Amino acid sequence: MNMQLKFDGQTHSIDANTLVNVLLHYQNIVQEANRIYGGGSREVKLQVNAIKKGSFIIELGLVQNVIEQLFSKNVVEYVAALTEIVGFVYSAYKVMGGKPVKTDDDVKKISHINVNGDMNIRIKVYNSRETRTAISNAIQTADEDSSVEGFSVEVEEKEVASFTRQEFKSYEYD
Numbered sequence: 001m002n003m004q005l006k007f008d009g010q011t012h013s014i015d016a017n018t019l020v021n022v023l024l025h026y027q028n029i030v031q032e033a034n035r036i037y038g039g040g041s042r043e044v045k046l047q048v049n050a051i052k053k054g055s056f057i058i059e060l061g062l063v064q065n066v067i068e069q070l071f072s073k074n075v076v077e078y079v080a081a082l083t084e085i086v087g088f089v090y091s092a093y094k095v096m097g098g099k100p101v102k103t104d105d106d107v108k109k110i111s112h113i114n115v116n117g118d119m120n121i122r123i124k125v126y127n128s129r130e131t132r133t134a135i136s137n138a139i140q141t142a143d144e145d146s147s148v149e150g151f152s153v154e155v156e157e158k159e160v161a162s163f164t165r166q167e168f169k170s171y172e173y174d
Contacts, residue, residue: 001080001156003087007142008150018145023048025138026086032130033085037121042078084116087155089126093135094161098173100127113160136173143168 005022007014027046034044091113092101101107101123115122125131142151143165152162163171 001083003083004154004157006150006152006154007148008152009147010149011147014147015145018141018148021141022138022151025134025141028134029086029089029131030082032128032134033082033089033125036125036128037082037085038078044082081117083155085122085125087153087160088113088115088122089131090135090153090161092122092126093132093171094163096126098132098136098171100132132173136171139163139168140172143172 005026007018007022023046030044030046034040034042092110095110095113096106099106101110107119107123110123139151142148142163148165150162150164151168153160
């Protein structure tokens with residue numbers, strides 16, 4: 001399972017600080033999802049592969065014993081679940097404007113988001129202040145780079161959230 005972070009713009013490049021900062025915030029989200037979903041019992045390693053202009057596939061790899069990886073589908077399933085959780089939190093952030101899910105009405109607002117697995121875990125990861133702050137900071141970082149006209153997140157080539165330059169300020173939330 002893969003995830004793409006895309007930066008829209010007229011040029012074939014963005015400031016290196018923009019990429020590094022957005023990836024650091026993304027890593028914070030993954031670590032928080034790992035902490036809540038897996039109890040932090042597994043070490044998560046991120047690998048970034050450039051594939052085309054303005055796009056990077058973010059691959060989640062778990063650092064475990066090589067023998068265990070060869071004979072266990074647990075690793076693949078865990079990485080897939082983490083990727084789906086991270087995709088969910090970006091999508092929920094877009095719907096909720098960065099505000100936490102607190103009421104039944106809030107849950108209804110995000111109920112249309114495709115969820116495989118426990119919705120309560122996904123909401124718990126999303127509601128984590130660290131998660132929402134990391135997304136807000138990633139959007140703010142993109143906003144500070146004049147070459148970035150938009151920022152989007154895809155899971156398995158399906159867009160889960162996108163933010164345009166015109167929207168950036170309204171999604172910067174702490």
